[in-house]
Amino acid sequence: MKEGLRERTRRAVRAELAAMATDLFARQGFDETTVEDIAQAAGMTKRSFFRYFPTKEDVVFDGIDLTGESVVADIAARPADEGPWECLHQVLRAWQEEIHASERALATMRLIEATPALTARLLQRRTEWRRRVSDALRSRPGAELDPYTADLLTNAATAVLDAVSGQWARADGDADRRALLDRGFDQVRVALGTGRA
Amino acid sequence: MKEGLRERTRRAVRAELAAMATDLFARQGFDETTVEDIAQAAGMTKRSFFRYFPTKEDVVFDGIDLTGESVVADIAARPADEGPWECLHQVLRAWQEEIHASERALATMRLIEATPALTARLLQRRTEWRRRVSDALRSRPGAELDPYTADLLTNAATAVLDAVSGQWARADGDADRRALLDRGFDQVRVALGTGRA
DNA sequence: GTCTATCATGTCTTCGAGTGACACGTCGAC
DNA sequence: GTCGACGTGTCACTCGAAGACATGATAGAC
Known part of the structure; x- marks a missing residue:
């Protein structure tokens, strides 16, 4: 063994x-x-x-990175004929459900939000995470995305996620995260035209 | 005196x-x-x-916050009949030009990007900055924005900014930031309908 | 089973950021 | 001018992080 x-x-x-x-x-x-x-x-x-x-901070983030891995994997697993924006929508919806379901993950989130030093670390990690998601988007079969558009899509998706978190905090936890996410992904649209005009 | x-x-x-x-x-x-x-x-x-x-970090950010202030002021100064997305576009375009013009600001940016600890701080500050921009958007005369949509707009705008920075870094400084910004604001669209569906 | 290289741990030490306490000197209001 | 508030230097301290070294336990080869 x-x-x-x-x-x-x-x-x-x-x-x-x-x-x-x-x-x-x-x-x-x-x-x-x-x-x-x-x-x-x-x-x-x-x-x-x-x-x-x-570091002391790493104790908090231990076990959180796994979810980041899963997002990348999920993106690769989505049907190839799905548009990138819809792909992000579905993957992140699933990811959010997963977080929401875990009491431990929620507690960690609360701790992070209450500690400036941890918030900074989280944001820092997310930069790396976004780069990987962006790459994953471009690696999808049939996806003809230039790096800039891929970043635009990824960043816009996290923009929606942040807005959901913000609303969630404003409502003191009393909000339908799933509905907010769907609404956000509906309100924000990212065009893919790169060589068009 | x-x-x-x-x-x-x-x-x-x-x-x-x-x-x-x-x-x-x-x-x-x-x-x-x-x-x-x-x-x-x-x-x-x-x-x-x-x-x-x-803190040691605060030396670096000293004098940077002023630009954040100016963005909020600029938003309030835009014509009332301008849509929020276009408003952000124009204000952030001007803001970017300002940064680009200052050798000192550019040097600071390079230092920040080269230092993880500073990057983390920057991102942290931007969280606060975004909240204020979002508030400024909602305070515009005639703007009927719910908090969630205002956040969506603000976050999407920083999503564009980040994508521009990313492309700028990829091209090793050899890129037309203004053109990239315009293209980003054109590709990303944020609908304002809140009670529509 | 023994022997050995590897690994985990404790102890000691050092560095750098940040804070508290105390004493001294200077500015400024009166 | 006096007196109090404030700025500063000095010393000592906490805490996070890392290096050096010794020791004891373990896994694997023989």
């Missing part, structure tokens, strides 16, 4: 650490929790913490 | 500090420059530096 005791314990400790951290973050806030607090709660040294996570 | 020697020297020292800092950042990079380097170059202590700027 390729998964020896080493990897298994490592993953276990990582999960333990993440659990301790999210618990402490939720209780006393991100900035108010020191790495030493987390390490001590898990029965180890501060130095050892950093052997599992490169 | 309301401006005593205290305020005058304070502003002078601030400018001096900013000048020293940008010089050092340009020469050896942001991360490679310590606050102590800057303070020492200006003939003061690290502690005193933090009495002028709350």
